[in-house]
Amino acid sequence: MKALRKLVDKIKPNFQEGGKLSMFHSVFDGFETFLFVPSKTSTSGTHIHDAVDSKRMMSMVVIALVPALLFGMFNVGYQHFLATGQLVATYWNPQTAQFWNIFLYGVALVLPKVIVSYVVGLGIEFTVAQWKKEEIHEGFLVSGILIPLIVPVDLPLWMLAVATAFSVIFAKEVFGGTGMNIFNVALVARAFLFFAYPTKMSGDEVWVGTNEVFGLGGGQLVDSFSGATPLGQTAVATGKEFVIHNVAGATTSWWDMFVGLIPGSIGETSVIAIALGAILLLVTRVASWKTMLSVFLGGAITAFLFNTFGAESNTMAHLPWYYHLVLGGFCFGAVFMATDPVTSARTEKGKWIFGFLIGAMAIVIRVLNPGYPEGMMLAILLMNIFAPLIDYFFVQANISKRLKRTTKSINA
Amino acid sequence: MAKVIHLKKGLDIKLKGAPLEIIGKATQSELIGFVPEHFAGIIPKPVAKPGDKLKVGSVLFVDKNCPELRIVSPVSGELVAINRGERRKILDIVIKNDFKMEQEIFPTIDWKNASDKEVKQMLLSLGLFAFIKQRPYDIVANPNDQPKAIFISTFDTAPLAPDYTFILKDQVADFQAGITALSTLAPVSVGIKAGNGIFDGLKNATLHYFKGAHPAGNVGVQINNVNPVNKGEVVWTINPQEVLFIGRYVNKGTLDFSKLVASTGSEVTTPAYYPSIVGSPITPIVKANVSQGMSLRYISGNVLSGEKITENGFLNPFHSQISVIPEGDDNHELFGWIMPRWDKFSNSGTYFTKLVQFLNPKKTFEADARLLGGERHMIMSGEYDSVLPMDIYPEFLIKAIIANDIDKMEALGIYEIAPEDVALCEFVCSSKVPLQKIVREGLDMLRKEMN
Numbered sequence: 059m060k061a062l063r064k065l066v067d068k069i070k071p072n073f074q075e076g077g078k079l080s081m082f083h084s085v086f087d088g089f090e091t092f093l094f095v096p097s098k099t100s101t102s103g104t105h106i107h108d109a110v111d112s113k114r115m116m117s118m119v120v121i122a123l124v125p126a127l128l129f130g131m132f133n134v135g136y137q138h139f140l141a142t143g144q145l146v147a148t149y150w151n152p153q154t155a156q157f158w159n160i161f162l163y164g165v166a167l168v169l170p171k172v173i174v175s176y177v178v179g180l181g182i183e184f185t186v187a188q189w190k191k192e193e194i195h196e197g198f199l200v201s202g203i204l205i206p207l208i209v210p211v212d213l214p215l216w217m218l219a220v221a222t223a224f225s226v227i228f229a230k231e232v233f234g235g236t237g238m239n240i241f242n243v244a245l246v247a248r249a250f251l252f253f254a255y256p257t258k259m260s261g262d263e264v265w266v267g268t269n270e271v272f273g274l275g276g277g278q279l280v281d282s283f284s285g286a287t288p289l290g291q292t293a294v295a296t297g298k299e300f301v302i303h304n305v306a307g308a309t310t311s312w313w314d315m316f317v318g319l320i321p322g323s324i325g326e327t328s329v330i331a332i333a334l335g336a337i338l339l340l341v342t343r344v345a346s347w348k349t350m351l352s353v354f355l356g357g358a359i360t361a362f363l364f365n366t367f368g369a370e371s372n373t374m375a376h377l378p379w380y381y382h383l384v385l386g387g388f389c390f391g392a393v394f395m396a397t398d399p400v401t402s403a404r405t406e407k408g409k410w411i412f413g414f415l416i417g418a419m420a421i422v423i424r425v426l427n428p429g430y431p432e433g434m435m436l437a438i439l440l441m442n443i444f445a446p447l448i449d450y451f452f453v454q455a456n457i458s459k460r461l462k463r464t465t466k467s468i469n470a
Numbered sequence: 471m472a473k474v475i476h477l478k479k480g481l482d483i484k485l486k487g488a489p490l491e492i493i494g495k496a497t498q499s500e501l502i503g504f505v506p507e508h509f510a511g512i513i514p515k516p517v518a519k520p521g522d523k524l525k526v527g528s529v530l531f532v533d534k535n536c537p538e539l540r541i542v543s544p545v546s547g548e549l550v551a552i553n554r555g556e557r558r559k560i561l562d563i564v565i566k567n568d569f570k571m572e573q574e575i576f577p578t579i580d581w582k583n584a585s586d587k588e589v590k591q592m593l594l595s596l597g598l599f600a601f602i603k604q605r606p607y608d609i610v611a612n613p614n615d616q617p618k619a620i621f622i623s624t625f626d627t628a629p630l631a632p633d634y635t636f637i638l639k640d641q642v643a644d645f646q647a648g649i650t651a652l653s654t655l656a657p658v659s660v661g662i663k664a665g666n667g668i669f670d671g672l673k674n675a676t677l678h679y680f681k682g683a684h685p686a687g688n689v690g691v692q693i694n695n696v697n698p699v700n701k702g703e704v705v706w707t708i709n710p711q712e713v714l715f716i717g718r719y720v721n722k723g724t725l726d727f728s729k730l731v732a733s734t735g736s737e738v739t740t741p742a743y744y745p746s747i748v749g750s751p752i753t754p755i756v757k758a759n760v761s762q763g764m765s766l767r768y769i770s771g772n773v774l775s776g777e778k779i780t781e782n783g784f785l786n787p788f789h790s791q792i793s794v795i796p797e798g799d800d801n802h803e804l805f806g807w808i809m810p811r812w813d814k815f816s817n818s819g820t821y822f823t824k825l826v827q828f829l830n831p832k833k834t835f836e837a838d839a840r841l842l843g844g845e846r847h848m849i850m851s852g853e854y855d856s857v858l859p860m861d862i863y864p865e866f867l868i869k870a871i872i873a874n875d876i877d878k879m880e881a882l883g884i885y886e887i888a889p890e891d892v893a894l895c896e897f898v899c900s901s902k903v904p905l906q907k908i909v910r911e912g913l914d915m916l917r918k919e920m921n
Contacts, residue, residue: 059804062804063802091844092805092807093804093805094802094803094804094806095801095802095803095806095807095840095842095843096840096841096842096843096844097798097799097800097801097802097840098799098840098841099767099797099798099799099838099839099840099841100839100840100841102904102906102907103775103889103893103896103904103905103906103907104773104774104775104893104896104897104906105767105769105773105774105776105778105793105795105839106483106485106629106773106774106795106837106838106839106897107837107840107841107842107843107896107897107899107902108815108816108817108818108842108897108898108899108900109806109811109814109815109816109818109821109842110816110817110818110820110821110842110843110898110900111807111842111843111844111900111902112843112844112846112849112850112900112901113807113843113844114806114807114808114818114820114843114900115818115820115849115850115900117807117808118820193844193845193846195846195847196846197849234847235847236846236847236849237846237847237848237849237901238847341819342818342819342820343818343819343820344819344820344850346851346852399849399850399851399852400849402851403851404851404852404865404866405851405863406852406855449866452863453863453866453882456861456862456863456882456883457881457882459861460698460700460881460882460883461881463698463700464700464701464702467700467703468700468702
C-alpha cells in the first residue's frame with residue numbers, strides 16, 4: 059500500500075495544473091480517489107465529517123444489483139436452453155456441466171452489454187468532468203449497470219451504445235451532472251430505445267437469445283417456441299380466464315415468475331434476486347423504504363381494483379394483483395428506479411405520494427393501453443416530472459404555516 | 471416537572487476525549503486578545519490606543535454604527551497592539567495583563583427596582599451587552615430593538631461539549647441574578663435538559679424541558695420548538711457563562727469575566743475543565759497537554775460549529791470549549807469507499823456504527839478533519855431532515871440560499887436558523903456541501919438587503 063501511495067505521489071505532479079498530462083486531471087483524480095480516501099481537510103464549517111460519501115452510496119446500489127445481474131445471466135441461458143429443448147432436470151445444480159453452460163451462455167450475451175454501457179457512459183462522464191474541470195461524479199456507476207439490466211437480451215450493442223450516450227448527455231450532463239438531472243438516466247436510455255427502435259424493444263422476438271454465441275448454446279428451436287413475455291401474452295389475450303405459458307409452450311406458474319425463470323428484460327425477472335438487493339438498500343438506508351413500500355401499495359391496490367371492477371373482455375385487468383407485482387419491471391422499478399434520490403420526491407411525505415402514484419400508474423398503463431404491456435418505465439418517468447410538484451405542495455404548506463404564524467403575531 | 475419537549479430527530483456523535491469532571495490547573499496568560507470578528511455584525515472602532523493603561527471594564531472598541539455597544543477589557547494592564555490586516559481591517563487587539571484586576575468605576579443602580587432602560591444602559595456601559603446575540607442573522611444584538619424574548623440554553627449537546635451543570639453548580643445564585651436582570655428587558659426562556667435538577671428552581675423565567683440527541687441543546691432549535699422567530703421579530707440569546715458575568719456584577723458589584731473552559735478531543739492528554747478568562751489564548755491550557763509528533767487541528771468551540779485557530783490563538787469569547795483533533799491530511803486510506811472501516815463514525819447505514827455502538831455502548835470514536843469524500847451536488851434526500859428537529863425544510867432552504875432567492879429564503883424560515891443549527895446536517899451530508907458557509911453568506915446577504 060505504501061509503494062502504491064508513493065507511485066501515486068510520484069506521478070501526481072504530471073496531472074496537476076501545468077503538468078504534461080494536466081488534460082487528464084479529472085481522470086487521474088477519479089482513479090486516485092478510487093484508490094485512496096481524499097486527504098483534503100475541511101476549510102469551513104464542520105471540522106469533522108461523516109465517513110459516508112457518494113462513492114460509498116453508489117457502490118451500495120451497484121452491490122445491490124449484483125444478484126439481479128447474476129440471475130439475469132443465468133436466466134438468459136436458461137431461456138435459451140429451454141427454447142432449444144436441451145434443458146435437463148438437474149440444470150440448477152452447479153455440479154453439473156449444464157449449469158455452467160447455461161450461465162456462460164448468459165455471461166457471453168450480458169457481459170458485453172455491461173462493458174459497452176460502462177465504456178460509453180464513463181467515457182462521456184470523464185470527458186465532461188475534464189472539460190468542466192470538475193471531479194468525476196459517481197452517478198454513472200449505477201446507471202451503467204442499470205441500463206443493460208433493463209433491455210432485452212437481443213438488443214444490438216450499437217443501439218445500447220447510442221442510447222447510453224443519448225441519456226448521459228441529454229438526460230444528465232445538460233442539466234449539470236449527477237444530482238441535477240430531472241429524469242432517471244437509465245430509464246431515459248430505455249425510453250430512447252423504445253421509441254427509436256421499437257422492434258428491438260418489444261414483441262415476441264427479442265426476449266430470448268436464440269443463436270449460438272462464442273460456440274456456446276445454439277441448436278434448433280422447439281416447435282412450440284414462442285418468445286413472448288407473460289405480460290406480452292396477457293396483453294394480446296381476451297377473456298377473463300387465461301393461462302400463461304413459457305417459451306417452450308408449457309404452463310408457467312406464479313412461482314416460476316417469482317423465481318424469475320421467465321422471458322423479460324435481463325435483470326428484471328427475479329423477485330428473489332431483486333429482494334436481496336432491496337434488503338441491502340433498506341438496511342443501509344440508501345433507498346427510501348417509504349418510496350419502495352408505497353410503489354407496491356399503489357400497484358397492489360390499483361390492480362386489485364381492476365380485478366374487482368375491470369371490464370370482462372380485458373384480460374390484463376383480470377390478471378391477479380399478485381401476478382402484476384411480480385411480472386415485468388415492476389419490482390425492479392420499485393426497488394432500483396423509483397428510489398433514485400435525485401429524481402424522486404425529496405420531502406418525506408412526498409415520497410409516499412410519489413411512490414404510490416408510480417405503482418398505480420404502472421398498472422393503469424398496463425391495463426388500459428394494450429399496445430404497451432410494460433407500464434413501469436413510463437410511470438416512473440412520468441412521476442419524475444411530477445416529483446417537484448409533489449414536493450411543492452408540502453413545502454408550500456410549510457411556507458403558509460410560517461406566513462400564518464407571522465400574520466398572527468403581527469396582529470397580536 | 472413541567473412538560474418535556476421530546477425532540478426525536480438528531481444525532482449524538484460520540485467522540486473520544488470528553489472532559490472529565492475535574493478542574494485542572496492552568497497558568498493565566500499574560501496576553502489577552504480580542505478578535506473583533508468574533509463579535510459578528512459589529513464594525514469595530516477602537517477607543518483605546520496602544521500604550522493606554524486599562525482597567526477591568528475599560529472600553530477597547532465600540533461598534534461604528536451603534537457606539538453605545540462596547541467591548542471592554544476583562545483585565546487590567548496595558549494595551550500593547552492593535553494588529554491590522556489587509557485594508558486596515560483589525561485582526562486583533564492585544565492587552566498585557568498586569569494581574570491586578572483593578573476595576574473601572576461605574577455608577578451604581580438599584581437592580582431590583584431599575585427600569586428596563588436603566589438595566590440596558592448599565593449592561594451596555596459594562597460591556598456585557600455585547601455578549602447578547604440576536605436572531606435573525608446570528609449577530610450581536612442591537613440594543614435599539616425590542617426582543618420578544620431572551621433565550622438561554624443551559625445544556626450543550628454538541629460533541630464533547632462542556633456540561634453546564636458542572637460549570638454552574640456552585641454559581642446558581644449568580645446565574646439567577648443574571649436572569650433576573652435580563653428579565654427586565656424581555657421575558658426570559660430557559661432551556662433545560664430533562665432530568666437535570668440544579669435549574670429547576672430558577673425564577674423570573676419560563677423553563678422549558680427538552681429531551682433528545684444533538685442539536686436539542688442548540689438555542690435555535692429550542693426557540694423553533696417553543697416560540698419560533700417570525701419575520702420582523704427579534705429574539706435575543708445568551709450563553710450561560712455570559713449570564714454569570716451579569717449575575718456576578720449584580721451580586722458583587724465587580725466585573726468578573728472568568729469562566730471555565732473545557733479542553734476536549736482525542737488529542738488532549740487530560741480532557742478536563744480549566745479556569746480561564748474571556749479573551750485568553752488557548753496556549754496555557756493546551757500546551758504540554760496534547761499529543762506530540764502529529765499535525766493537529768485546534769478548534770475554538772466544538773468540532774461541528776467551532777472555528778479553526780492556531781495553538782496560540784485566542785478562544786472566541788462566546789466559546790467555552792477547546793477541541794483538538796488530528797488534522798489527518800497525511801492519512802491515505804486504501805479503498806475507503808468499500809472497506810468496512812469499523813472505527814469510523816457514521817450516521818449512514820453503509821457503516822456499522824449502529825452495530826458497534828449496540829455491542830459496546832460506551833464506544834467512542836476518533837475523527838480527523840478530513841472531508842472523507844469529494845464535494846458533489848446534493849444527491850441524497852432526507853439526510854438533513856433526519857438530524858434537524860425544526861419545522862423547516864433544510865434542503866429547500868439551502869437551495870433557496872444558493873439561488874439567492876430572498877423571498878424563498880424568508881418563506882422557508884431563514885430567520886429562524888443560525889449556521890450552528892445546520893452544522894449537524896453538514897456533518898452527515900454525503901455530498902459534503904458546506905452548509906454553514908452557505909447559511910452564513912445567506913444571512914449576511916439578507917442583512918445587507920434589509921438595511
